[in-house]
Amino acid sequence: MSGFHQADERRFLDERGSSVSVAPNGLNPATIMEKAVRERIVDSYFWKEQCFGVNEADIVDRVVEHVSCIGGTTGTTQKPTPFLCLALKLLQLAPNDDILKAYLQHGGDKFKYLRALALFYVRLTRPAVDVYTTLEPFLADRRKLRRKGRAGTQLTFVDEFVDDLLVKTRVCATSLWKLPQREDLEDLGKLEPRESALGDIDEILDEEDEDDKEEEENEEDDADDDEESEDEEEDDRQADKRRRQDTDDTGDESGGRNGLANDRRDVRRRTPASESESDRSRNGR
Structure with missing residues (x-):
């Protein structure tokens, strides 16, 4: 039965203390998102229809076809966005650095939400040094993004989204683990001055x-x-x-x-x- 996919993917959440391998930053990917958010995701129609049996290559198609904004939960019912559902799917798939690099290298407006999703996943699962070295080059990306939340849809940019990932503690209905200050990492010799x-x-x-x-x-x-x-x-x-x-x-x-x-x-x-x-x-x- 281990080779079969379950429609609601609850096995990934049920095995958070046994067979799930930790992320490179030492966190358990099954518990990175809050329990209430995870439950809304696995109960959503998009998760059951579009995230069943999906691999790393299928993520690209799902993003291009269904993701038109970044965000966490929307509306009074706090419905999860496709962006957040695919982020949880990446936590389950745990793609390696080569796959993430391929996601980030896709250019053009057609793949800008794929880049945003990869950057969000890097912030959730990678160590502090890798987060800075991976995210900071994209502070020069001026492409527009839609941000959808409880207050409605707003206009933002890729560089603003990257800045939020570096300085804020909560983005897209997800609490981010505390990121050390860049100056501290520079003093320790782990990062070069930017x-x-x-x-x-x-x-x-x-x-x-x-x-x-x-x-x-x-x-x-x-x-x-x-x-x-x-x-x-x-x-x-x-x-x-x-x-x-x-x-x-x-x-x-x-x-x-x-x-x-x-x-x-x-x-x-x-x-x-x-x-x-x-x-x-x-x-x-």
């Missing part, structure tokens, strides 16, 4: 600091120029005000002199007229 696709991070930060300093200096120079221009404008206004005052004072003095001259001319005009009148009065007498 080279970012952007270049040397320290150099980028130094350049940004220099740019910020130049901007601050330019802003200070602009502020000084504005203050100087304001001082010059104020000096011009004071000079104009003084010139107007001087003009008004000069106008008042000239106006006073002109008034005195006019008074003198009036006196001279009136003086001959008064003298002629006195002469006429004397002659008449």
